Amino acid sequence: MREPTPTEALDLVGRYEAGHEIPERMRGDVRLLSTLLGRVLRESGTPGLYEDVERLRVATIQAYTDETPEAFARAEQIAQSFTTERADEVARAFTVYFHLANLAEEHQRVRVLRERDGRPEKEDATDSVAAAFVRLAAEVGDDTALERLRNLRFHPVFTAHPTEARRRAVSSSIRRVAGLLAEYEDSARDGADQRRAERRILAEIDLLWRTAPLRPQKPSPTDEVHTIMSVFDETLFTAVPKVYRRIDDALQGIAAGSRKPVVRPFVRVGSWVGGDRDGNPFVTAATTRKAAAIASEHVLLGLERAATRIGRTLTLDAVSTPPSAEVEALWRRLKDSDEDAAAEIAKRSPDEPHRRVLLLIARKIGATRTRDADLAYPDADALLADLALVQRSLVDARAPRHAYGELQSLIWQVQTYGFHLTELEVRQHSAVHRTVLAELDSGAPISEQTEEVLDVFRAIAHIQQRYGLRAAGRYIVSFTQSAADLDAVHRLARHAVGPSGTPPVLDVIPLFETFADLQAAPGILAEIVTHPAFAARLEETGRRLEVMLGYSDSSKDVGPVAANLALYEAQALIAAWAQDAGIELTLFHGRGGALGRGGGPANSAVLAQPPHSVDGRFKLTEQGEVIFARYGEPAIAMRHIDQVAAAVLLASSPSNEQRNSAAAERYADVAATMDRTSRARFFELVKAPGFAPWFATVTPMEEIGLLALGSRPARRGLSVESLEDLRAIPWVFAWTQARINLAGWFGLGTALDAVGDEARLRQAYRDWPLLRTLIDNVAMSLAKTDERIARRYLELGDRDDLAQLVLDEMALTRDWVVRITGGGELLANKPVLQRAVKLRSPYVDALSLLQLRALRALREAPQDAPADPELQRLLLLSVSGVAAGLQNTG
The missing domain is CATH 3.20.20 (TIM Barrel)
Structure with missing residues (x-):
């Protein structure tokens, strides 16, 4: 098959990208970022790099769209023709592209969310707490719904399980590009400002390209704690009270912010980072102590800054907003323990009692952080008591909007995070x-x-x-x-x-x-x-x-x-x-x-x-x-x-519980058949003699252990003769990297085929939330597989029987999922998700071909010969890139 001319290649890429209904502004973001990446590759890459990247990109798009063996073979041949050094650069280029494409998609999601905020009437009834409350109240009455709202609890627990393949330096660079992209959009009406923003984006992409994508060594548990802290500092500390505020605004309407909020803090954030020692010898008691200290430092600093900021703006004079007796007594107590600071604050704010008190409260929070025993708060409840006094005083002084405005947000933060930030869990x-x-x-x-x-x-x-x-x-x-x-x-x-x-x-x-x-x-x-x-x-x-x-x-x-x-x-x-x-x-x-x-x-x-x-x-x-x-x-x-x-x-x-209960009873026989037959099919594969070493051969499972993802070892033992000691993370991650995704779908095709009744299964998909969730997740998993690439990985082993078993089950599962969900292809009923997967797939294919080339060479080398470090590096670069392209990898 001949290589397309430059004009034909441009036309092919344009038709492919135009064939997916990308929102115009997102298309513009992708075009801008990819064009700037192209400039970086020309300027900073070795000679001919940009042209080689384009050759492989066009070839994988062509192979993806026409699905002929000849087109796929040409893409393979191009990947194979590169020197190891060039393949390394090409893999890095595609990985950077994925980071930028993901960023553009995220930017579009933020854009849509902001537009939706201006159109609350468009919100789906199950899509927000406020709307869900209205629906629940219609079923159980206002009082019961309010009680359930006040007892609501959402508790995410962040773990250090190693599936984030990016370095922190890479993540930080991506976040900076995101900020610059927003600046670029905001400066659209000023050509000079937009050019400056574009120049800064170009410089940041150049920095991203030049930053080593792989960690030189595994992060320590303390490094992982600091990584998680960045999420709190940059997002959660301020985002969570905004969620509460948004709900209260929706429920109280124009009265919101002028009276006591309806919503109570319902988010609690847990962490295993620094506490999870199951199979991780690097997490010690000292690590756990340090993790708690780091988290406390971050939250106290955040609370101190928030209290200072609010205090400085609370310029309400004593005539218009007289303080309560309790606030006057609180001022005297705070002044007695921090005399010099109180004198200075009183001098600057002689007739602003609430401002003076809150600024001294901020000082007291700071003393808690620095462990000044004479001034520190004993616990978060003591801080909440002081803030409550200030809030009540403002209400009594007929200043409720100041009582339930920013001060309420600070109270919510203390109630949510205390002085500990995360509820550290030991395992x-x-x-x-x-x-x-x-x-x-x-x-x-x-x-x-x-x-x-x-x-x-x-x-x-x-x-x-x-x-x-x-x-x-x-x-x-x-x-x-x-x-x-x-x-x-x-x-x-x-x-x-x-x-x-x-x-x-x-x-x-x-x-x-x-x-x-x-x-x-x-x-x-x-x-x-x-x-x-x-x-x-x-x-x-x-x-x-x-x-x-x-x-x-x-x-x-x-x-x-x-x-x-x-x-x-x-x-x-x-x-x-x-x-x-x-x-x-x-x-x-x-x-x-x-x-x-x-x-x-x-x-x-x-x-x-x-x-x-x-x-x-x-x-x-x-x-x-x-x-x-x-x-x-x-x-x-x-x-x-x-x-x-x-x-x-x-x-x-009641309606949701009744639906789930009725569906489980109605389809109990379907569940029993699916359970029995799917397990038998799964055991046919994993209990086959020699399965574990075969799995380690046809996937990069062994090599994943070399990737400095996290402090946690990839498996509990040293042997790959048994899956018993293999952790679930590399089990899933390895199948994903091989573009097989077996851990997400294997056995479902056999299970559905055993039930056999397509009409009943279609009805079950509509009526039974458990089956619908299972099938939808499998559809996403299968959409990210590629049978042609999967075959190449399976050929690395010497077990045609196991390879055929996998491929047969993949085809059967795909067939049944499409028949049940309708539309003629995977994810036809989820067009936004389908678009995202299809847009990425050819580019993931390019990285997979580079990974296959490295893995095949490593497998073909003599067993007693040391592994080629350049091939190992190429493999690990491709692993990082595929993870960025597929996103939910582990």
Whole structure:
């Protein structure tokens, strides 16, 4: 097949991009950014780089659009023809392109959100908390709806699971480009300003191109803590109170901001970063202490700055806004403890009592941060009490808009984040606890591991004493298989402090991960609530209990279909048990970013949960690239929180619970057939002799361990002879990189085929939220696969039987998903998502071909020869690029 002429190539690319209905302004952003990248490649790349990038780009678009073997072979030949050094540059160029394309798409989302803010009447009834409240009130009455709104809780927990392939330096550069793109748009009416903005974007893209895309070494747990802090500093600290404000504005109308808000703070942010030590030897008790200290430093600095800013603007004189007696007394107390500062403030603001008090409060927050014992607040409640005095005084002085304006936002921030910012959670494997207890019971000398485990409990006690009980106290037990696994935590806490010490206050959370553990969960819970220490804590909390469900290991255990059905069944049984036992249950969902790990749109997943399993409370893990996709930009973060919280509010509505309950009963036979047949098909693959080493051969699983993604090791052991010790993250990540995405869909085609009744399955897709969510997620997963590229990866192994099994199931699943969802192709019923996937796919193909070239060469090298470092680097560059292109990778 001949190579197209430059004119033909330009026409091909133009037709391809025009064939997808990209909003005009987004098309302009992509055109601007890609044109500037082209200039950078010409100016800063080696001679001929731009032309080589274009050759491969045109070839992969041609191969994607006409799907002929000849077109695909030509794209392969071009990728193969590059020297390793040139392939390295080309991979970097495509990766930078993805970063810029993702940025343009994000910019368009922000644009749409801002336009929607001006048209609230267009909002969907399930799309915001305010609209969801109106719908709920229509079903249960205003009083009940208001009570549920006030008890609403959304609790994302940020983890350090390593699926974010970008360096922090790269992420920072992308954020700067985003800001400059907004400036460029704002300066559209001034040609000189726009040229200056374009020049600065060009310089930033040049910097992005020149920045090494791979981390030179794995980040430490402390590095990961600092990375997460950037999300709070740049987004969440200010975005969360804006969410509350938006809801209150919608519910109270023109009275909003002039009277007490209806909404209560419903967001709580957790973190495993610096606390999750399950299989990560680099997370120590010292790390946990440091993580808490870093988080507290960030939130106190934020509160200090906010209080100072608000105080400076509160220029209300004593005549128009007289202070209450309580505020006058507060001024005297604050003045007595900080005399010099009080004298200076009083001199500048002699007749502005509320301003004077708030500026001294800001000083007191600063003293808390610097640990000035004479001036510091003892805890966040003491700060809230002072702010409440100021607020009441303003209300009494007939200045309610100042009482419930910016001051209310500060109060919301303190209520949400306290002095700790994140509620740090500790996680450890049940087997470690059993080993340590056995050693302690034997009376043998204490080993280094045992001392470290005990020191973790001392660290939790220290954090609670210094930052408050909310700062730490949740202790998650991985692979909980018995009530004794949970009781072990309380026993170890007592060992840690000795007979005369006071153990930390602990909420012990079981994590049920495997298929068998999920089935055993209700029985284990029924037993543990009778254990004295567990029962005592249950009574202290008003019989509140958290139970965590693992999505990733259950999916690796029995396949994605059976795992989803088992998770639903486990939730239903646990929720029913909790209701009977009078327990307020919060289910903690260990969802990952990838579809094979329970990923996908969180709000639709919430609405598909069993009756009584949500009840206004939703907690889930957020990780890797998903953290920055959902919370890295303020407008998107606000929208995500609002959408998920709306779903949480509506999940317990009578209509939603009745729909889910009725569908589960009506399609119980379908579920049973799908469970049985999908598991059998999955086992046919993963239990085949030699499957594990074959998997390691046909995917870059081994090489992913070389990528400095995070501090956490890729697997618990050293062997790839068994999947037992392989973590779910590389299991999913490796299949994704091979463009197979097997962890997200394998077995569904066989399951649907076993049911066989297409009309009934179509009806089930419409009526049964669980099936619809499962099929929609599989459709997205399959849309990101590529059968031709998948075949090339599968050819790296010597097992045609396993390769054919994968390809047959892929084809069968694709066929059934298209038939059930309609439209003739994947994602036809989700055009915006389909457009995003299709626009990226040819460019991902280019990186996949470069990755295949490197992987094939590494596999063909003699086993006893050292790996070629240039090939390894090319492979890792392509891994980073594919992750950027596919987005939800792990």
